[in-house]
Amino acid sequence: MEAWLTRGDRRMAEVIYSAWKNGTKFDAWNEHRKIQAWLEAFAQQGLDPAFYTHRPRRADEVFPWDHISAAVRKNFLFQDFRQSLEGKIRVDCRLNCFACGILPTFANVRRENPGETWKCPEVKSPAHNKQIPVINHQLPMAGD
Numbered sequence: 001m002e003a004w005l006t007r008g009d010r011r012m013a014e015v016i017y018s019a020w021k022n023g024t025k026f027d028a029w030n031e032h033r034k035i036q037a038w039l040e041a042f043a044q045q046g047l048d049p050a051f052y053t054h055r056p057r058r059a060d061e062v063f064p065w066d067h068i069s070a071a072v073r074k075n076f077l078f079q080d081f082r083q084s085l086e087g088k089i090r091v092d093c094r095l096n097c098f099a100c101g102i103l104p105t106f107a108n109v110r111r112e113n114p115g116e117t118w119k120c121p122e123v124k125s126p127a128h129n130k131q132i133p134v135i136n137h138q139l140p141m142a143g144d
Helices: 002-007 012-021 035-044 049-053 074-085 107-112
Strands: none
Touching (some): 002 012, 002 049, 012 035
């Protein structure tokens, strides 16, 4: 169920609504889980639950959440994923920067707020005129 909700696209909204109409409620709790109601909801919408859970995904696929920016490059996340399949992990990025995309995105903010808080290498690139607003310590959204 978590895979459906986290990997689902806009079509999942109708599945969720159908599942609710089929009697689902508090389904994360084992004593309330009605898996058959969820499967019926998928069938009612003409969708296959395995499409969201078990199919391989290509790095160039457009994911439902791609319009949200966490400043980390998609390619970097796929590198981590491939390493995890091999049982490998990266060392702490504060010890070795892996160029994930965070530094260029927040270069101007970091210049304005230098120091140990960032726990990553200092900005070495030249300043750009484009300022990325950070409001209440939240990351910018795509299109900002």
